Amino acid sequence: MDEAEHARLSRRQVLRQVAGVAAGAAAAGVLAWRLRDPTGERGKPAQPELSLPAGGYAVEASSVLPALGVATGQSVDAMVRGAVDAIGGMARFVSRGDVVVIKPNVAFERAAALGATTNPEVVRALVLLVREAGAREVRVADNPIESPEACFVRSGVQRAAVEAGATVYLPSPRDFRTLAVPGATWIVRWPFFHRPFLGATKVIGVSPVKDHNLCRASMTTKNWYGLLGGRRNQFHQDIHGIIADLALMMRPSLVLLDGTRVLFRSGPTGGSLSDVRPGNTVVSSTDSLAADAFGWHELLDRPSEPLPAYFEKAAARGLGNPDWKAQHVKRVQVG
Amino acid sequence: MASTLVIPGWEKHPPKRNKDGSPWWARTFRITRVRIASQVFFFSLFLFLLWCTWFSRLGGYPVSLFLEVDPLVGVATAISTHTVYRWLWRGLFVLVPTLLLGRAFCNWMCPYGTLHQFVGWVFNIWTNKNNIDRNRYRPAYQIKYLILAVFLVMASLGSLQIGLLDPICLLVRTLTTAVAPASDLAHLNLAAALRERLGMDPAPLLFLSSAPGASEQRIFRGAWFVGLLIVGLVGMNLVIPRFFCRVLCPLGAFLGVLARFAPFRIKRDLTKCTDCNACLRRCEGASDPQAALRKSECFVCFNCIDDCPEDALSFGLGPLEFKDFMVGEPRKGTATLFGKPVISKIPETVKSAPAVPRRRWAFAVLGGVLAYPFLRLSAAVNKRGFSAKAIRPPGSVEESEFLERCIKCDQCIRVCPTNVLQPSTLAEGGLEGLWTPVMNFSIGFCQLNCTLCSEVCPTGAIQKTSLARKLGVGEHAPKGPISVGTAFFDRGRCLPWAMETPCVVCEEVCPVTPKAIGTYEETITRWDGTKVTLKKPYMRPELCIGCGICEHECPVLDSPAVYVTAVGETRSQDRSLLLETSRKTKEKT
Numbered sequence A: 001m002d003e004a005e006h007a008r009l010s011r012r013q014v015l016r017q018v019a020g021v022a023a024g025a026a027a028a029g030v031l032a033w034r035l036r037d038p039t040g041e042r043g044k045p046a047q048p049e050l051s052l053p054a055g056g057y058a059v060e061a062s063s064v065l066p067a068l069g070v071a072t073g074q075s076v077d078a079m080v081r082g083a084v085d086a087i088g089g090m091a092r093f094v095s096r097g098d099v100v101v102i103k104p105n106v107a108f109e110r111a112a113a114l115g116a117t118t119n120p121e122v123v124r125a126l127v128l129l130v131r132e133a134g135a136r137e138v139r140v141a142d143n144p145i146e147s148p149e150a151c152f153v154r155s156g157v158q159r160a161a162v163e164a165g166a167t168v169y170l171p172s173p174r175d176f177r178t179l180a181v182p183g184a185t186w187i188v189r190w191p192f193f194h195r196p197f198l199g200a201t202k203v204i205g206v207s208p209v210k211d212h213n214l215c216r217a218s219m220t221t222k223n224w225y226g227l228l229g230g231r232r233n234q235f236h237q238d239i240h241g242i243i244a245d246l247a248l249m250m251r252p253s254l255v256l257l258d259g260t261r262v263l264f265r266s267g268p269t270g271g272s273l274s275d276v277r278p279g280n281t282v283v284s285s286t287d288s289l290a291a292d293a294f295g296w297h298e299l300l301d302r303p304s305e306p307l308p309a310y311f312e313k314a315a316a317r318g319l320g321n322p323d324w325k326a327q328h329v330k331r332v333q334v335g
Numbered sequence B: 001m002a003s004t005l006v007i008p009g010w011e012k013h014p015p016k017r018n019k020d021g022s023p024w025w026a027r028t029f030r031i032t033r034v035r036i037a038s039q040v041f042f043f044s045l046f047l048f049l050l051w052c053t054w055f056s057r058l059g060g061y062p063v064s065l066f067l068e069v070d071p072l073v074g075v076a077t078a079i080s081t082h083t084v085y086r087w088l089w090r091g092l093f094v095l096v097p098t099l100l101l102g103r104a105f106c107n108w109m110c111p112y113g114t115l116h117q118f119v120g121w122v123f124n125i126w127t128n129k130n131n132i133d134r135n136r137y138r139p140a141y142q143i144k145y146l147i148l149a150v151f152l153v154m155a156s157l158g159s160l161q162i163g164l165l166d167p168i169c170l171l172v173r174t175l176t177t178a179v180a181p182a183s184d185l186a187h188l189n190l191a192a193a194l195r196e197r198l199g200m201d202p203a204p205l206l207f208l209s210s211a212p213g214a215s216e217q218r219i220f221r222g223a224w225f226v227g228l229l230i231v232g233l234v235g236m237n238l239v240i241p242r243f244f245c246r247v248l249c250p251l252g253a254f255l256g257v258l259a260r261f262a263p264f265r266i267k268r269d270l271t272k273c274t275d276c277n278a279c280l281r282r283c284e285g286a287s288d289p290q291a292a293l294r295k296s297e298c299f300v301c302f303n304c305i306d307d308c309p310e311d312a313l314s315f316g317l318g319p320l321e322f323k324d325f326m327v328g329e330p331r332k333g334t335a336t337l338f339g340k341p342v343i344s345k346i347p348e349t350v351k352s353a354p355a356v357p358r359r360r361w362a363f364a365v366l367g368g369v370l371a372y373p374f375l376r377l378s379a380a381v382n383k384r385g386f387s388a389k390a391i392r393p394p395g396s397v398e399e400s401e402f403l404e405r406c407i408k409c410d411q412c413i414r415v416c417p418t419n420v421l422q423p424s425t426l427a428e429g430g431l432e433g434l435w436t437p438v439m440n441f442s443i444g445f446c447q448l449n450c451t452l453c454s455e456v457c458p459t460g461a462i463q464k465t466s467l468a469r470k471l472g473v474g475e476h477a478p479k480g481p482i483s484v485g486t487a488f489f490d491r492g493r494c495l496p497w498a499m500e501t502p503c504v505v506c507e508e509v510c511p512v513t514p515k516a517i518g519t520y521e522e523t524i525t526r527w528d529g530t531k532v533t534l535k536k537p538y539m540r541p542e543l544c545i546g547c548g549i550c551e552h553e554c555p556v557l558d559s560p561a562v563y564v565t566a567v568g569e570t571r572s573q574d575r576s577l578l579l580e581t582s583r584k585t586k587e588k589t
Helices: A002-006 A011-034 A076-086 A120-132 A148-155 A157-163 A222-227 A232-249 A288-299 A309-316 B031-052 B065-069 B071-081 B088-101 B104-108 B111-122 B128-134 B139-157 B167-197 B203-208 B223-238 B243-248 B250-259 B303-307 B358-376 B399-405 B411-415 B452-456 B467-471 B505-509 B549-553 B583-588
Strands: A068-072 A099-104 A137-141 A167-169 A176-180 A189-193 A202-212 A216-218 A254-263 A276-285 A329-333 B264-268 B313-317 B421-423 B437-439 B486-489 B517-525 B531-539 B562-565
Touching: A068 A076, A068 A288, A076 A120, A076 A254, A076 A276, A076 A329, A099 A120, A099 A222, A120 A137, A120 A157, A120 A202, A120 A254, A137 A157, A148 A157, A157 A167, A189 A222, A202 A222, A202 A288, A216 A222, A216 A288, A222 A232, A232 A309, A232 B505, A254 A288, A276 A288, A288 A309, B031 B065, B031 B104, B031 B111, B031 B167, B031 B303, B065 B071, B065 B088, B065 B167, B071 B088, B071 B139, B071 B250, B071 B399, B088 B104, B088 B250, B104 B111, B104 B250, B111 B167, B111 B223, B111 B243, B139 B243, B139 B250, B139 B358, B167 B203, B167 B223, B167 B250, B167 B411, B223 B243, B243 B250, B303 B313, B411 B421, B411 B452, B486 B531, B505 B517, B505 B531, B505 B549, B549 B562
Parallel strands: A068 A329, A099 A137, A099 A202, A137 A167, A202 A254
Antiparallel strands: A068 A276, A176 A189, A202 A216, A254 A276, B264 B313, B421 B437, B486 B562, B517 B531
16 A cells, blocks of 8 residues: 555656646636636626617507597497497408407406506407417417406406407416517616517507596506516606607507596595496597597596696607597497 | 137237236236325316416316315314304315224325325435335434424414424425416517517417416415425435425324324234335335334325235224234244244234324324414514504405415415415514515405405405405495405605606596596696696505405505505504494494
């Protein structure tokens, strides 16, 4: 044993050992060079930014078709169809093979009758209409305030959407990406519920008509709030500016204002049937400001009150025209 | 008959037989294999039911089944409340078989026992000789009976603590707070990798998620401690096999006490047993099958029967004490039993009662008697010192009754869709209330139309509550809604009150109608000269139900400008806030 320890290493062994150590050191050096980060900036997580397509999801404007389609009646199916037909029919908005995102308002876990969420029958009729027009895939998505599953089930939107052949997208923690909204006042970069929009070609908003404690009215423009994540609770610090930003962020193919019920007070949550009155109306437009302004005057029934400030802010950016009375409105009475 | 049956080629390929001449399947399907199948079944069922304990998966499954058949839960709550709540009579499903067969539950059904046995088996690096020594009975195995005595005495005085160590409660709690969130994290990352790297649909992985549809990763206060505890307890199997089951388990102790009456037991044939001790090699309960069987320790795992080379062990009715029928002296080898020579030198065959000296029982009872005032007279659970943050879920019974019922299983915390229910730390519930459910509104909020926690509570600490009762509508209108606390404004931190900045998210999300948060409107000139109209919020306390969504949504994140405390909860007159005349306290009259 002792002899073995004191025995001299052979030349070959020495060379092999030296070469091994040198190779290890060189590899470590190369690795360190490749990973070098003198300022500490490289180590920070990459924050890929997302952009929605230029021009949004809007379809070509028309100078002959009405700006606003208003259908009144009792049958939800007929109202949805009537309103869309009044402004050119679904074929104008959805073509064969389109992947369509439908954004209802499912913010709260409320029964449909309480008017805090989009009427599931409207969602059902809309999904069917979109599929009839040849859409390849229909996705229904929202990021609610209360627990998403419960909101979609209790409101009835889950069932209506699935039965009509749509896929429901519930938000999970990995579904948000930073969205760039150039020109926005506040949400220049904001976490956006992006997964439903992967490969999407058309976007349709469908929102109830609701009173709102701070911005006075929550309709199709405010509805895009549900596509954002992150610290949404800061939005109230300039709610009108935010809603104008939302209008800038999302240029939809079509919006539907679900006036089958009107939550005329205690909004946006409601909670009592006495806060709701029947509206029996569905409004369609490519201009969410026009649709919302119609909702303000005729459905919330506040003709003498000035429009909330967000209308003017969004209109100043050229995002719509709240003066619906000056435009071509087609009213239809359906079954 | 067999002789008349002729199969061509039979002689060339005779069916395989075991060495003792029995057919091959007699070894394949022997009783220990059946036991393993039973353990796999019950462990899977346990995981499945816990997996189902979620809004979209409930579907009418009896998700609390294991907690309900746990007879210690039924008996201990019967002792503390003098009632048997809802499904707790199902404890008979385990109690009756135990009275007949002994502690078979421990090695045939108990998912925690299965976990321990499995880990011990996987990491068993010992020789047969070592294993025989490690499976000998030790006096430390009395400790579980003392723990049981302390818990039952405390239960009789009104403080239910069995949940600290009851294996089913412990496992439900651990999986809920420590394992399920880890599984969620794995699901998120795997699904993202599948979708983004491979472009595949990650939907088939959804089973990994314990909380599908939750928009944020679920978190649980003190999960590290619960996790550390199970790692420690399971790790102890490397030191003492089945450490938890043999030393600590109060349910095992309870079943052990019952097992003394069991007519069925492992029997040892003294005319065959050569005292080789091979039966100890895999003895799960350390129950001395090689000598006087300790019925209270035996898990009825049948490993000893499997391992006995002399076929001296069997399971059956064994009421006789054979040494009384013996003739001669076994230690000299001259004894005979019913005419056959006795080979074993150990004549005793059974020891029924737990080996706990009477004075130790007395000591444990005294310990329980003392532990009650130690815990109960702490400020944490008293009406004069309770934590403002000890906010109980809706439907909870009054605090002293709550502490008689809650087994800390955290099943309610598992099912809560918003993550607001959290295991209490020492800060909210004190030592007595450790791991009981309390609400933490910075993590979640109590969803208005949700009563899931009251559905899954096995003991009625959260009484089964209909939605109409929670909201105070229909026939419950005279009582008004259930309130779990009251919200308060901190004007010094509130944006409109203190910072000239519009906000009132609290008013927006307030779910009751009319809203419990009102506002004063005021137009001011800000520091920079701009005019701004502020809505300054205030509480309408008789409308507030303490749901905490205002606190949860308040943008002043770390210490919210609106916050809920327990005062004003309707379950307790001691903790009411307003005079009887207001709506929410009318239910008392």
